[in-house]
Amino acid sequence: MTEPQVGMAQAQADGRPGTGLGGALADIGRCQLLALAALAVAGAGSLVIGALLLLPVGVGFLLLPPAAAALRHMSDRYRDWAARWTGTVISPPPPLPPGHTAGRHRQARALLGDDGFWHDLRWAWAEPWTGALLAAVPLALVEYGLFGAAVQPFVWRLLGDGNWYAFIPVDSTATMLAALLLGLGFIGAGLRLAPATLRLHARWSGRLLAAPHTTELVRRIEHLAGSRTDILDVQAAELRRIERDLHDGAQARLVALGMTVDRAAHLLDSDLPAARALLHEVRATSQRALQDLRELVHGVLPPVLADRGLGDAVRSLALDSHLDVHVEAALPGRLPAPVESAGYFAVAELLANAAKHSGAPEVRIRISHTDGVLRATVADDGRGGADPDGSGLRGVRRRLDPFDGTLVLHSPRGGPTTATLEIPCASSLPKTSSSSGTG
Numbered sequence: 001m002t003e004p005q006v007g008m009a010q011a012q013a014d015g016r017p018g019t020g021l022g023g024a025l026a027d028i029g030r031c032q033l034l035a036l037a038a039l040a041v042a043g044a045g046s047l048v049i050g051a052l053l054l055l056p057v058g059v060g061f062l063l064l065p066p067a068a069a070a071l072r073h074m075s076d077r078y079r080d081w082a083a084r085w086t087g088t089v090i091s092p093p094p095p096l097p098p099g100h101t102a103g104r105h106r107q108a109r110a111l112l113g114d115d116g117f118w119h120d121l122r123w124a125w126a127e128p129w130t131g132a133l134l135a136a137v138p139l140a141l142v143e144y145g146l147f148g149a150a151v152q153p154f155v156w157r158l159l160g161d162g163n164w165y166a167f168i169p170v171d172s173t174a175t176m177l178a179a180l181l182l183g184l185g186f187i188g189a190g191l192r193l194a195p196a197t198l199r200l201h202a203r204w205s206g207r208l209l210a211a212p213h214t215t216e217l218v219r220r221i222e223h224l225a226g227s228r229t230d231i232l233d234v235q236a237a238e239l240r241r242i243e244r245d246l247h248d249g250a251q252a253r254l255v256a257l258g259m260t261v262d263r264a265a266h267l268l269d270s271d272l273p274a275a276r277a278l279l280h281e282v283r284a285t286s287q288r289a290l291q292d293l294r295e296l297v298h299g300v301l302p303p304v305l306a307d308r309g310l311g312d313a314v315r316s317l318a319l320d321s322h323l324d325v326h327v328e329a330a331l332p333g334r335l336p337a338p339v340e341s342a343g344y345f346a347v348a349e350l351l352a353n354a355a356k357h358s359g360a361p362e363v364r365i366r367i368s369h370t371d372g373v374l375r376a377t378v379a380d381d382g383r384g385g386a387d388p389d390g391s392g393l394r395g396v397r398r399r400l401d402p403f404d405g406t407l408v409l410h411s412p413r414g415g416p417t418t419a420t421l422e423i424p425c426a427s428s429l430p431k432t433s434s435s436s437g438t439g
Contacts, residue, residue, distance in 0.1 A: 027194035028142055030085055031135040034201060037074070038132030044071040045124030055108070064108040065096075068117055072096055075120045078127075078205055088202035090209050093119060123208040131201050138197050141190030148183020152176060257285045302344065309333075310340045314347055314365060314376075321363075323355055329367040335374060339425040342403060343367075343374055346396045350378040350419050353392045358382025358417060374423040384415035396421065 047067040054060035079090045093116030097107055111117045148165050156163055156170045156179075163170045165179040264278035305313035311329030318325035334340070347365060354363050360382030367376045387393070388409045397407050403423045411417040 021191075024191035024194060027085075027198055028139060028191065030081070030198060031139045031194055034081075034135035035132050035139060037077075038128040038135075041071075041074050041078075041124050042128040044074050045121060045128075047071075048121055048124065061105045061108040064111055065104050068096055068111050068120070071120045071124055072116075075123060075209055078123075079209060082202035082205055086199045086202040088199070088206055090202075090206045119209065123205070126208055127205075131204055134197060134201050134204070138190040138194040141186045141193065145183040145186030145188075145190060148179045149187060150183070152179045152183065257282055260285065305340060305344050306337075310335060310343055311367060313340075313344050314367060317344075317348055317351055318365070321351060321355060323351075323360070324362045325351065325365060326362070327365045327367070331367060331369050331374075335369065335425055339374060339403060339423055342399045342405070343376055343421070343423060346399050346407075346421050347376050347378060349392050349396050350421075353386070353390075354378065354380045354382065354417070357386065358384075358415075360415070360417075369425075372424060374425050375420065377418060377420045379416060379418040381416045383413075384411045384417050385413040386411035386417050386419075393419075 044067070048064070048071050051060045051063035051067045054063060076092065079092060082088045082090050094114075096117065097110035097114055144166075152165055152170055153176055156176050159170075161171065166182055168175055168179050168182060170176050170179050260278050260282050264275045264282065267275035267278065302313055302316070304316045309331065311327075311331050314329065315327050318327050335343075347367075351363060351365070354360060358380045360380035363378065363380045365376065365378050367374075369375070386409060388411075393407065393409065399405075400407060400421060400423060403425070405421060405423040408420045408422075409417075411419075
């Protein structure tokens with residue numbers, strides 16, 4: 001997913017089709033809104049077409065920019081509805097060409113060369129004939145069902161002969177009851193059909209409203225260029241950290257160890273107990289230097305990650321944490337080493353953030369691999385209110401960007417906090433291993 005898609009994916013969810021009678025009625029209302037909004041779409045499209053037809057006489061140059069802006073406003077509204085109602089993310093096109101100090105003539109010429117403008121116009125032509133009719137199907141079923149269930153029982157005697165409801169001639173109490181039952185069936189069918197209709201309408205709108213292919217390629221190139229810059233920055237910072245840790249840690253201890261060995265060598269003939277004490281100090285210093293080197297290697301590539309894989313490496317993190325960490329891992333064997341490394345350090349950063357800021361006593365980590373996607377969820381029951389633009393989460397996103405990975409954060413004030421990261425990848429082994437652990 002590109003960055004605009006990630007942002008929309010994080011913002012969506014509140015208005016998706018619900019369950020139960022209330023959700024079905026809300027979906028019927030949304031279908032009604034789509035059917036009525038198609039009239040506004042047709043109007044905006046007609047304004048644009050009128051402006052295009054008037055270009056030869058010059059008036060169209062003045063009318064085209066505001067007409068195109070109105071049409072873009074409508075298409076953006078449909079993209080927002082698709083995301084909020086069904087979770088379907090429709091990538092937006094670039095903004096329309098801005099106005100120029102030279103006037104609207106230049107802006108109109110820029111619009112004529114803009115792929116997004118023509119995509120909007122194509123959608124405005126098709127939506128009233130396709131999307132609106134599709135949205136009207138469950139609406140018509142419910143309204144016709146209401147006529148059979150709520151109107152026919154009271155007016156069938158007044159209508160007399162020739163009163164039909166669907167295929168039922170309503171001329172007696174028995175046929176009136178049959179019409180009532182059929183009307184209830186129509187209502188139920190419309191309510192059941194509404195959520196599927198909204199999803200189908202969103203997919204159809206996505207085909208027409210999605211950003212042009214050239215725009216997606218440009219965004220992809222910009223995203224990869226930004227990821228490459230971030231990778232180079234992260235590598236440079238990592239090299240500086242390794243150099244600093246070596247200089248201040250193991251290297252300093254090894255220098256001190258050499259100096260202590262020299263002192264002990266000079267004291268061997270004159271003061272054997274002092275030389276023995278210095279040799280004990282050399283041994284302690286060498287152990288601390290070895291520990292420093294182990295910690296340095298662990299920060300670059302933890303041995304447990306290289307030897308045992310992502311699941312056991314995350315369980316090792318859980319054991320080292322002062323929080324009560326529950327880990328569930330269901331992975332189909334080993335994943336590519338770069339993916340495991342990115343997933344490990346991303347989970348480590350999320351766990352560190354929970355330990356520092358959440359105030360939660362317990363954290364749950366769930367790792368799985370389905371449909372070619374590595375998915376890890378870190379959830380805590382702390383105070384919430386995590387900043388999605390904080391330095392720690394920005395670092396996590398930088399790690400995921402080279403793999404087209406995403407991070408979705410849900411952290412309302414008062415908690416709980418749930419962070420879900422996804423990395424597209426393929427496993428290297430068909431064998432599935434499932435295990436869980438507690439730290």
